[in-house]
Structures are given as structure tokens and as C-alpha cells.
Amino acid sequence: MARNEQEIEQEIQDKGLNAPRLTPSMINATIVSEQYHIFPNTTMTVCALTLQNGFIVIGESAAASPENFNAEIGRKIARDNARNKIWALEGYALRNKLAAV
Numbered sequence: 001m002a003r004n005e006q007e008i009e010q011e012i013q014d015k016g017l018n019a020p021r022l023t024p025s026m027i028n029a030t031i032v033s034e035q036y037h038i039f040p041n042t043t044m045t046v047c048a049l050t051l052q053n054g055f056i057v058i059g060e061s062a063a064a065s066p067e068n069f070n071a072e073i074g075r076k077i078a079r080d081n082a083r084n085k086i087w088a089l090e091g092y093a094l095r096n097k098l099a100a101v
Contacts, residue, residue: 020098027086034082036075045074049082057085 005024012021033050043063048056059082063069 020094022087022090022094027083027090030086030090034079036078038071038074043069043074045071045078047075047078047082051086057082059083059085
């Protein structure tokens with residue numbers, strides 16, 4: 001079973017790993033707005049997260065069986081997929097900062 005971000009964050013803190021890094025709250029702070037679209041007659045849900053600098057990150061979800069489609073679950077999965085992309089982008093930005101030092 002996958003561990004959630006809070007459990008991982010707690011373990012990092014417990015181990016005293018305090019070098020420059022990203023945290024879940026830092027990732028959340030980059031998001032200024034979110035929009036969702038469900039394509040008509042499909043199970044395809046898209047989430048667009050707008051970041052502080054205006055960049056937009058997209059996440060998507062789709063149910064394999066239309067009978068299993070639930071709009072609320074689709075939005076949650078699409079948002080999680082978009083938010084996960086922010087980790088990579090912010091990690092890259094942090095690494096660039098650290099490399100310049």
C-alpha cells in the first residue's frame with residue numbers, strides 16, 4: 001500500500017532531513033486556481049491547475065467502464081495527477097537554484 005504524503009513528510013522530519021527540499025504545503029501554495037472539464041458523453045475528466053506564475057498544469061482521469069464513472073472521483077483523480085506534476089516542476093526549479101549556489 002502506498003504511503004501518503006503526510007506519512008512521508010513526518011518520516012523526513014523525524015529523521016532530521018533538513019536540507020533544502022519541497023514539502024506538501026509548498027506544493028499546495030503554488031496552486032492559485034483549479035478548473036475541471038468532463039468531456040460530453042465520455043468519462044474523461046481534465047483538471048487544470050493554475051500556478052502562481054501563471055503556468056497551467058493538466059491532469060486527467062477516465063473510467064474504463066462507463067458504469068463506474070463518478071464525476072467527483074474523476075475530479076479527485078485528475079487533480080491528484082495534475083498536482084503530482086507540480087512536484088517534478090518544483091523539484092527541477094529547486095535543483096536549478098541549488099546548482100547556482
